[in-house]
Amino acid sequence: MDFGLSEEQELIRDSFQGTLSRICELDVVRQTAEAGAPLDENVWGELCQLGMAGLLIDEDYGGAGLGLLEAAVVAEELGRRVAPVPFVASAVMAPLAIGLGGDEDQRRDWLPGMADGSLRVGVAVSEIAAGAREDAGVTAGNGVLSGRALFVLDAAGAQGYVVADNSGGMHLVKADAGGLEQIGLKTIDRTRAISELSFENTPAEPLRQGEGVLQTIIDAGRVMLAADSLGAGEVMLQQAVDYAADRKQFGRPIASFQAVKHMCAEMASELQPCRALVWHGAYTMQHEPAELSLAAAFAKSHVDEVGRFVARTATEVHGGMGFTDLMGLHYWFKRLGVNRAYLGSPERVRAEAARLQGFTD
Amino acid sequence: MDLNDRAEHKVFREEVRVFLDENKHLAPGESAFSFRMRPRNLAEEVRTWQGLLVDHGFTSRTIPKEYGGYGAEVDILKSRIIADEFFAASVIQGLGNQGISMLVPTMLEHGTEEQKQRYIRPTIRSEIVWCQGYSEPNSGSDLASLQTAAREDGDDFIINGQKIWTSGAHIADMIFCLVRTEPDAPKHEGISYIVFPMDTPGIEVRPLQTMTGTPSFNEVFFTDVRVPMANVVGNRGQGWVVANSTLKHERGLLGDANRSLDSLLRVKKLLQNESLDGRPLMENSLFRDRFIRLQARVQAMRLHEMRMITDAGKGKERGLGDMVVKLLGCELNHQLDGLGIDIMGEIGVLYDESPMLRDGGAWQANFMFDLGLIIGGGTAQIQKNIISERGLGMPREPKVAPKAARA
Structure with a gap:
């Protein structure tokens, strides 16, 4: 039994810790928060250099192919610095959704861009994960989505979304799809971007192997x-x-x-x-x-x-x-x-x- | 991170299982905890079982062979495997009394060769049962202020004073005791750690009735008790350092995550078996929520222990992670007892004798005894001082200067 980090995992921790302590001072957090920006470009760019966006993406698609433990190590460091960058949805939930639930075409279309940070994907699962508020919910049929998803993570500035419908099906939606509106929600936490999405016959692609x-x-x-x-x-x-x-x-x-x-x-x-x-x-x-x-x-x-x-x-x-x-x-x-x-x-x-x-x- | 056994440990786990299959019918049907809660003279079968475990290296495993132990290399994972397999088989893994858990490690660290030869073997086999003479009526958390005095007389000390909260003194063969041997030295430097038989003339033991109704500890009075100076362990006047190495061992013992898991499983059984208005309590979402809260805590403590074991195996120094275990573990156990009692409602307050009594009244007895453990071995507040001072580097409370006597 070994209940601890490997040397590689400790290295990942140390490199994120080092970089964040250098580039993510409180002033940077404050500026991003006060500007209402979805992220700090410099922090985002440097962390992408360290491989943050592609941590969980298979090497075949340009990622590092690492596991959730490495991601947890990074998440802890981001929490330590209240880092104003997308991570939980765009670097963990969305890559996993597409990596595990997408077919080969979908993985080819989305993952390489996500791995280098050029493509950001938000995740709309709040109605399933936390329960529906305000009668929100999304229905799917005939290749389109309708309804409303609240508290969408890493949504602002994203180029696409992973969206769960009311019966647990998952869909890929492009940010410029017709009938889609993204409305920013201001929470107490200005270090991360949260939105509401509304869908009106919005074209969507189901994740074809999304069961479970x-x-x-x-x-x-x-x-x-x-x-x-x-x-x-x-x-x-x-x-x-x-x-x-x-x-x-x-x-x-x-x-x-x-x-x-x-x-x-x-x-x-x-x-x-x-x-x-x-x-x-x-x-x-x-x-x-x-x-x-x-x-x-x-x-x-x-x-x-x-x-x-x-x-x-x-x-x-x-x-x-x-x-x-x-x-x-x-x-x-x-x-x-x-x-x-x-x-x-x-x-x-x-x-x-x-x-x-x-x-x- | 890899939570599976490596090959060597897989084999070892199998050996432990085989031993348990072949021998568990010989084990006393009681838990180590119940022996702690109600110290009493040990039946022959308990000693025989203890000896069998020592011979097979399932207790006192790393004690050197020349002192009667098994002489195994320190392998904290093997120790963990033994504990887990005995726990899974509901078999007592030997007696965790203060002689074994506290005196023996202290002797190994500070004792003379003659003391080790004389005391360690019979202690680990429970042929000598020990009690601990530390606390005094006026020296609890401020233990170093203790006043039990030892005055020189030839090659002997003559001891006078009083100890209190002495668990098992009424059945102990020997006592390890802190006494003030250098009255003029600063308080931490005037104490010696000394051992002597409980049948030495001048010792009087008075059981102290407790809130559980079962006396588990005593007051011990010393009147001109003559003890050879050779019975001091470590150097004369160094007893505070020697005792602190012992207290460290006690703190480790008190927060055992397997005991919390055992409590949790018994609480779960209650939730499943007890009913209210004809419905099982498990259907009650409030009780379910309380249960899952504590389940997460038990899980956290078990996993935390694994992390600490891994760190210790890699030679990392004990730190904050180790210091919090006693505080959290004791508190958690008390909350588990409390939930068990609440699940039973009015049935939970029955005591002593009733056809409706569950588990022989153990829930209330544990609830009270576990509060005792929050207080004993360094109170929760003393633990918080240790955590904040040694763990977080916060300063000590300044000493209050004695006020000048008023005219």
């Missing part, structure tokens, strides 16, 4: 969100520890007060085991695929809970400064908030875990 793939990409997306939250949470803890060491009250650093130390110790304790849940969820995709859905459900739901706890506690350690825009701590707070709600709330994911184990119908 929808659940797989949802599971993979859940593991990525958990990894992103883990990275974001670890950084919030570190910022709280650093701030507490600097800030003096009553003539001493507030880090020497047990009330503050215990808050930090609780955050550290809750965060520590999360890494094993995330890695295991990612590992199962290739090695124990029958376990993926349950492992992803545990990772998503548990890290969501820990993420909320850390987001509020780390902010609290910063006192009034935590509440200001000056510190920028809120970018992490908000990223964690969005990760929790996406692709299934903890409650919904736990209910799925109960069904997967046969506890209920």
Whole structure:
């Protein structure tokens, strides 16, 4: 048994960490967020140089052919820097959907462009993964889609979309297809682009081998969100520890007060085991695929809970400064908030875990 | 990352299974936890089983042969395989008492050759049962302030004082004890770690009634107890360092993820078997949600343990990941007991004797005992100090200067 990263995986982590610390300072995050841009071109470009977009795409189509564990390692680093780039949908869910569910023609058409970052694909599965709000939903028939999909990930600026219909079929839609409208949704988290898509007899191509793939990409997306939250949470803890060491009250650093130390110790304790849940969820995709859905459900739901706890506690350690825009701590707070709600709330994911184990119908 | 056994470990797992198939009828039908919760004199079959496990290397595996152990190389994966296979077969993997888990590693690290020869073999075979004399009425979390005093008299120490929370003192053959031998030294430097028989004249043991109704620990009084100075383990005055190596071992023992998994599976059985208004509780979505929450935590702790084991195998130093295990594991166990009780509702508060009692009343007893474990071995708050200071590098709370006496 070996429950750890390989040397290659550690190298991937180190190279993303190094690059992100160089090019993705808080200022860059702030500029992208304030401009309402879907991504920072420089960060996106450099990360594509490192192979981020093609991480999971087969070498035959110009990708690196790596696994979900490598993607989780990258997701954690992106979360650490609240990096304003598309990833969960465009570099993980969409490539998996097309790689696993597309036929040869579809893979040839889409994957090479996605691998080098020239083609970005958003993913519209919220109605299936998290449940339908506002009576949203998409119906498919005769090669066209109609209806509305909410909370579409990595949507703004994308050239295409993977769209799930109400009965779980998956479709490829080009961004310039007729009858398609993309409406940006502003969430608390301005580091990632979310949209609503509306379809009116919009031409779409079904993913021809898509059976069972929808659940797989949802599971993979859940593991990525958990990894992103883990990275974001670890950084919030570190910022709280650093701030507490600097800030003096009553003539001493507030880090020497047990009330503050215990808050930090609780955050550290809750965060520590999360890494094993995330890695295991990612590992199962290739090695124990029958376990993926349950492992992803545990990772998503548990890290969501820990993420909320850390987001509020780390902010609290910063006192009034935590509440200001000056510190920028809120970018992490908000990223964690969005990760929790996406692709299934903890409650919904736990209910799925109960069904997967046969506890209920 | 590869969660499968490599070839050597596959073979080893098979060996453990064969042993269990052939011998499990000899095992005492009780868990190590129940022996911890209710320390009592050991039946012959328990000692025989313990000896059999030592001989086959399924407990005390890495203790050198010359001290009665199996002398295996440290292979943390094999230890894990043994634990998992015994757990899967519901067979007790020997007794995890304080002599075995705490005294023996300390002896190996700090004891003289003569002490090792004398004590280790009978201890791992449970022929000598130990208790731990650390806490005192006024020295709990601030253990280094302990006052039990040892004064020199020729080649002996004469010990006077009192210990408390001494688990199993009423059945122990020996005690490992912290006493103040250098009254003028700073508090951490005046303590010695010393061992002596519990039938030494001048020792009085009074069982302490606890909230569970079963006495598991005691007060121990020392009145002019004469102990040879040669019984000090490690150097005189160095007892704090020696004891800390022991406490480290205790902290590891307390957060065992297999025990959490065992609790979780019993909670699941309750959810499936208990009914309310004629419907199985498993149909109740609120209880299901509580169950899955804890299931994710148990899974996290099990996987986290695997990660820590892998790191240790690669020679990485113990760090934050190890420090959090006691705090989280003990809290998790307590929450699992609490969920079990809630599933049973009013039946869950029955105790002692009732035809409706489930599992012999173990749920309430565990709920209370596990709170004890949150407090014992370094309280949750002391654990948080350790995590924040040693793990996160935060400063210690400044010492409060004693106030000048008022006129």
